[in-house]
Amino acid sequence: MTDDAQKANLTQDAAQGTTPDSASGMACARAEDATVGVPISDDARTQVVFQRDEPRRAIPFPRLKKKVKRDRHKRTKVSVFRYAYYDPAFKFFVEQVLDCDYLQLPKATKRTMELGIQNSSDYVCTPFKHMMGDWIEALELGADILVQVGGPCRLGYYGEMQEQILRDMGYDFTMLNFSHGIEQGYVGWGKEVLRTVNPDIAIPHGVKQLLACGHMLTLLDQARDFYLANGGFERERGVYRRAWEALMDEMRATTTKAEIDAAFTRGMERMREIPLNKPADPVRIGIVGELYTAIDENSNLGLDEKLMDMGVEVARTLNFSNRYTHYHEENMRRTIAEYAEYDMGPTSTMTLAAAKKYAQLGFDGLVHAKCAGCTPEIDCIPVLQRISEDFHMPVLYLTYDTETSDTGLMTRLEAFYDMLAMKKEAK
Numbered sequence: 001m002t003d004d005a006q007k008a009n010l011t012q013d014a015a016q017g018t019t020p021d022s023a024s025g026m027a028c029a030r031a032e033d034a035t036v037g038v039p040i041s042d043d044a045r046t047q048v049v050f051q052r053d054e055p056r057r058a059i060p061f062p063r064l065k066k067k068v069k070r071d072r073h074k075r076t077k078v079s080v081f082r083y084a085y086y087d088p089a090f091k092f093f094v095e096q097v098l099d100c101d102y103l104q105l106p107k108a109t110k111r112t113m114e115l116g117i118q119n120s121s122d123y124v125c126t127p128f129k130h131m132m133g134d135w136i137e138a139l140e141l142g143a144d145i146l147v148q149v150g151g152p153c154r155l156g157y158y159g160e161m162q163e164q165i166l167r168d169m170g171y172d173f174t175m176l177n178f179s180h181g182i183e184q185g186y187v188g189w190g191k192e193v194l195r196t197v198n199p200d201i202a203i204p205h206g207v208k209q210l211l212a213c214g215h216m217l218t219l220l221d222q223a224r225d226f227y228l229a230n231g232g233f234e235r236e237r238g239v240y241r242r243a244w245e246a247l248m249d250e251m252r253a254t255t256t257k258a259e260i261d262a263a264f265t266r267g268m269e270r271m272r273e274i275p276l277n278k279p280a281d282p283v284r285i286g287i288v289g290e291l292y293t294a295i296d297e298n299s300n301l302g303l304d305e306k307l308m309d310m311g312v313e314v315a316r317t318l319n320f321s322n323r324y325t326h327y328h329e330e331n332m333r334r335t336i337a338e339y340a341e342y343d344m345g346p347t348s349t350m351t352l353a354a355a356k357k358y359a360q361l362g363f364d365g366l367v368h369a370k371c372a373g374c375t376p377e378i379d380c381i382p383v384l385q386r387i388s389e390d391f392h393m394p395v396l397y398l399t400y401d402t403e404t405s406d407t408g409l410m411t412r413l414e415a416f417y418d419m420l421a422m423k424k425e426a427k
């Protein structure tokens with residue numbers, strides 16, 4: 001079997017969890033051996049902390065019998081809050097699933113943050129403030145519908161509170177809030193979409209495109225993993241960033257699953273062709289933390305790029321597809337049984353499981369990124385301190401709020417990197 005064929009099989013097995021030597025199985029076995037310093041294969045990175053009891057059943061794409069009738073309803077402008085690198089998937093969801101026009105927000109500015117701060121309670125978690133700024137700008141740009149996701153913590157209340165604040169400010173709009181119908185899972189969300197957005201959506205077409213959208217999220221996360229692992233070692237500065245942006249642009253232009261796959265393949269080929277100066281044993285740092293702040297570049301002041309600019313190989317198991325599509329709370333918690341007995345919050349189990357796994361894999365350090373006031377991630381800190389002591393892996397705790405300064409962050413990151421590099425050299 002060729003290398004490419006082996007890699008393809010590995011990725012497929014890992015996604016389905018079908019064989020004991022799938023990527024997840026291999027990663028876990030390696031971790032149990034506690035082999036320090038073993039490099040992680042590109043394909044195994046996102047599956048670092050997963051174990052599955054049962055194989056995942058493949059969900060067939062529904063076949064369309066009739067041609068889908070498009071544009072039978074008034075075009076509606078739909079906006080989603082700014083979040084990390086998921087904009088192409090949000091666009092696909094709005095245009096291909098909801099059958100509406102996507103209102104893409106420009107890059108966030110200082111004003112966005114100010115709008116969010118002025119119209120939020122002081123004590124609310126910081127992502128709420130970022131989203132408030134996004135919503136106000138979206139409504140100023142003419143959005144008719146705002147899409148808010150649900151969540152198992154305070155995030156579940158964001159939608160209703162933000163809707164009320166925006167109505168009090170005098171805006172007229174519809175909020176598609178996925179906290180409604182959350183207890184009925186996908187069926188509940190489907191009903192919410194039909195009720196709120198468009199009762200005439202062709203359901204088979206919508207389901208097919210929703211599956212394609214989930215597929216795109218997984219591929220975006222895979223591409224980001226590759227980017228984080230290699231972007232810090234480019235020979236010519238800025239090439240990786242340009243390749244990443246090109247991939248994002250191509251993903252934004254897709255309308256079908258086949259186009260998504262083609263855009264991903266082209267984007268990955270471009271990134272793989274970039275010449276690197278990567279040492280055999282670079283400084284490796286894992287990022288764990290809260291779902292919004294640890295991933296979103298705007299909220300964490302470009303944490304990924306800052307670490308990569310220092311020549312760090314970065315890994316982050318936490319992402320949208322690992323948290324939602326491939327997530328198995330009980331299995332993951334079993335891997336940290338000596339540290340946590342209960343589920344402590346939306347990302348706590350993943351934070352601890354990923355931290356332990358990075359430690360077992362010989363990572364040099366860990367960055368824990370969260371926003372001010374995130375109770376579930378605050379609860380993780382004492383456990384992370386234990387993991388840090390047990391495995392002698394330093395942890396940098398970063399708490400972001402709307403006042404966090406770029407210079408202060410840079411100083412802490414540089415000091416952390418210097419300490420890790422010296423420790424590595426001394427070894």
Ligand code: SF4
Pocket residue numbers: 125126127153154155290291292346371373374375376377
């Ligand atoms: S995860 Fe943390 S920051 Fe996010 S909504 Fe929940 S409590 Fe707030």
